[in-house]
C-alpha cells in the first residue's frame with residue numbers, strides 16, 4: 155500500500171471514561187505530531203532508537219475484517235495543525251484561561267511506531283499482539299489499535315465490553331480474558347459477548363468456569379522468574395510448575411478445554427534470561443499437558459517489554475521460540491504488551507499551584523514571616539536567606555496520574571514550559 159501522508163488530529167474528549175469519573179477535572183487532549191517532537195518533550199536526552207519519521211504513513215490494513223482505513227471519517231478525530239506536542243500544550247494552556255486542570259497530551263504516531271517496531275522485529279512474523287488495555291484504555295488508543303488489526307488482553311468485563319463496542323467491531327476471538335482470578339459475573343458477561351479465551355492458575359477458577367462458561371478455551375498461567383522486573387506480577391498470579399499436573403488433571407475431570415500456557419515475566423523486565431527461563435517452563439507444561447491428555451496449541455508470552463531493550467529482548471524471545479516452540483510445531487504464539495505500546499505516547503501537563511520553602515527534617519520550625527509576593531523568591535519571603543530549597547506543588551499526585559510512582563516504580567521527569 156502506498157504510504158500517503160495523513161493530517162494531524164486532535165482528540166479533545168477525556169482520555170478515558172474511567173479516569174474521568176475518578177478525576178472530575180481531568181481533560182485529555184490527544185494530539186498527533188512528529189515523534190521527534192514528542193521524544194523531545196518527554197526526555198530531551200533520550201537515546202531511544204526511534205524511527206525518524208515526520209509524517210505518519212497511512213496504517214496498512216492488516217486484517218480482512220476491518221473497515222477501510224480512513225481515520226478522518228471517524229467523528230472522534232478532528233484535524234489540527236502540525237504543531238509539536240509541547241507547543242500544543244502551551245496553546246491549550248493559554249486557551250484555558252483560569253482553568254488550570256491537569257490534562258494528558260498524546261501522540262498517536264508514537265503508538266503507531268511501537269506497533270511497527272514490533273512488526274519489523276524478530277517477533278513480527280511469529281507473535282501476534284494482544285494489547286493489554288489496562289495499561290491505557292483511552293478510547294482513541296483502542297480505536298486506533300483495532301484499526302491496525304491488533305487483538306486485546308482484557309482483565310475485566312468492562313474492558314471486554316469496551317473492546318467489543320469499538321467502531322471496528324473486533325471479533326470476540328481477538329480478545330483474551332487474561333485474568334486468572336475472575337468474578338463469576340464477569341465470566342458470564344464475557345461468554346455472552348462470545349469471548350472464549352481466558353486464563354486460570356488455580357483449581358477454584360476451573361470449577362467457576364465449569365459453572366459459568368464450560369466451553370471456554372482455557373490457558374494455564376504459570377509462575378516464572380520475575381525477580382529482575384520492575385513490577386513483579388508473580389506475587390499475585392501464576393501456578394508453580396509443581397501444581398500444574400494437578401490442575402490439568404482437575405480440568406480433564408471437569409471436561410474443560412485447556413488449550414495452552416501463558417506467562418508474564420513482570421513489567422519492566424530487565425533480564426532477558428527471565429524470558430528464556432519462562433519458555434523452558436512453558437515447554438515443561440506443554441509436556442505435562444500431553445500426559446494429561448491435552449494437545450496444547452497456544453503459547454501466550456505476556457508483556458514486560460520496554461522500548462529501550464526491545465531489540466535485545468525480541469531476539470532472545472525469537473531464539474527461545476526456535477528452541478522450544480519452532481514454527482513447525484504449529485503452536486500459535488501471542489503476547490500481551492501494554493506499556494511498550496503506549497507509555498512513550500502520553501505526556502501529562504500539570505500546573506504549579508503553590509510554592510513554599512522546604513523545611514529540612516532536623517531544622518527548628520521557624521515562626522511566621524511576611525506574606526510572599528510573586529516577585530519574591532520563597533526563601534526571601536520566608537526570611538530564610540539564599541540557597542533555600544523550594545517546594546513546588548502541582549495539581550496531580552500519587553493518588554491520580556502519578557500512581558505509576560507507587561505501583562510501577564517509575565521515575566518522572568518534569569519539564570517546565
Ligand SMILES: Cc1ncc(COP(=O)(O)O)c(C=O)c1O
Nearest residue numbers: 286332421457458490491492493
Ligand atoms: C496479564 C497481563 N498481561 C499484560 C500486561 C502488560 O504488561 P506490560 O505493560 O509489562 O507489557 C499486564 C500488566 O500490566 C498483565 O497483568
